[in-house]
Amino acid sequence: MSLEKNSQHITVGLAQIAPVWLDRAATTKKIIQYIEKAAAQGCRLVCFGETLLPGYPFWLDLTDGASFNSPRQKEIHAHYVDQAIRIDAGDLDDICHNAARLKIAVMLGCAERPIERGGYSLYCSCVYIGPDGEIGSVHRKLMPTYEERLTWSPGDGHGLRTHALDGFRVGGLNCWENWMPLSRAALYAQGEDLHVSIWPGNARNTEDITRFVAKEGRCYSIAVSGLMRREDFPHNTPHLEEILVHCPAILANGGSCIAAPDGSWIIPPTIDIETLLVATLDQKFVRQERQNFDVAGHYSRPDVTRLVVNRERQSLAQFNDGANNNTAANN
Numbered sequence: 001m002s003l004e005k006n007s008q009h010i011t012v013g014l015a016q017i018a019p020v021w022l023d024r025a026a027t028t029k030k031i032i033q034y035i036e037k038a039a040a041q042g043c044r045l046v047c048f049g050e051t052l053l054p055g056y057p058f059w060l061d062l063t064d065g066a067s068f069n070s071p072r073q074k075e076i077h078a079h080y081v082d083q084a085i086r087i088d089a090g091d092l093d094d095i096c097h098n099a100a101r102l103k104i105a106v107m108l109g110c111a112e113r114p115i116e117r118g119g120y121s122l123y124c125s126c127v128y129i130g131p132d133g134e135i136g137s138v139h140r141k142l143m144p145t146y147e148e149r150l151t152w153s154p155g156d157g158h159g160l161r162t163h164a165l166d167g168f169r170v171g172g173l174n175c176w177e178n179w180m181p182l183s184r185a186a187l188y189a190q191g192e193d194l195h196v197s198i199w200p201g202n203a204r205n206t207e208d209i210t211r212f213v214a215k216e217g218r219c220y221s222i223a224v225s226g227l228m229r230r231e232d233f234p235h236n237t238p239h240l241e242e243i244l245v246h247c248p249a250i251l252a253n254g255g256s257c258i259a260a261p262d263g264s265w266i267i268p269p270t271i272d273i274e275t276l277l278v279a280t281l282d283q284k285f286v287r288q289e290r291q292n293f294d295v296a297g298h299y300s301r302p303d304v305t306r307l308v309v310n311r312e313r314q315s316l317a318q319f320n321d322g323a324n325n326n327t328a329a330n331n
Contacts, residue, residue: 007094007166008284009302010194012276013038013046016201016256016270018227021055021234024083024091028053031108032098034276039102041278044131044166047196050109050175051124054083057111060147060230062246063239072239077151079238084113084122087138092127100133105165107172107224109198111152112138112157116315119154126172126198128163137161141174142183158313160189167283168220172196178209185215186309188296193219193261193286201225203269210269214259218289220266220281221259227274228252230317261289 015034018027020104038046050056059065059076067073085091092110099106099262105128112125113275124141140155160183162171171187171194178184178197187195195213199205206223214221228251250272258266258279266279 009282010166010168011042011280012043012194012222012258014222014224014256014258014267014301015046015048016225016227016254016277017048017052017274018229018232019052019055020169021058021228021232022079022083023234024054024085027055028091028094031095035095035098035102035104035106037276038278039104041276043104043278044168045105045107045194046276047107047172047222047224048109048196049224050113050126050198050200052226053085053110054080054110055106056226056228056252057148057151058251059239059243060150060247062243065147065150072242073150076238078090078149080111081113081120081122083111085110085125086113086115086119087127087135088115092129096129096133096135098133099129099131103131103172104129105129105131105163107170107196107198109174109226112140114140116313117153118316122151124148124152124174125155126159126174126196128161128170128172130164136163139172139174142177142180145176157186157303157309157311158316159174160309160311162184162187163190165194168194168281170194170196172198175199175205178213182307184213185254185295185307188217189307190217192217193283194222194281195219196222196224199223199225199255201227201254203253203255203271206255206257207269210257211259211263211265211313212262217262217295218261218293219286220261223255223257223269225256226252227254227256227272261285 139159144152171192210223
């Protein structure tokens, strides 16, 4: 049976939640709880914030993250690497299984530890899981922002993809990538009409760019943010006392919201609460707004300006094992 409903409407959920910080197993359980809540409310797509699994690297700004060769920074980073997501090792299997069981798509931010880059560097990744439970794309943030570069590596264009979901095409970007016009254009060019931006959480980030993307792309624009409060640091966090010395009561206040294709608010930025925000979107609104402006269609001039996108997954080495080598190895 096809999972496509081919509907002109889609119900979406924005899970504005805090992680069980740097605890992969516990945060996965919480994510699944919110997937179930979203499905119970009829959602076909549920979205989670940037690196919610297992958490955003808040310690960098609180503990002199740029201190070179610091034993403290090395210990916290090692803990982060240990709790990061290895897709090849099955760390997302429970989430994928529940997406398939509930026939709901998931857009999830995670700190990824990919084996093809050696298995120790981390990437800020936006993962799309379809309602069949299959991972459709893993987009690694092209440019970590400011202090994020102390713990995350620059990604590549492999995950700049959109996905058919009912009557919509869904795409997503991480945090400040949403300010990068060419990254947005790469998704618009693929027919994106439901754009998801995932954030660690703060209304100051979502209140302007969400409406701007909606008006530029003539698409629905979703911003989903995490939460992080002082009490959300687990007691067994490495160097917790030092982290808390300069820690405010609220590090990330949310700001999740949805803008319509004309830039008007469907759900304005919501702050300071853990919640599941739900809205039903009508594809007709996209078609109406594209009557006078279609950024990838009738209002583009590819004969004058065009974008070239490299979607090759990057790695340090390419191994060419010829037929003779394979035969010798097998013998």
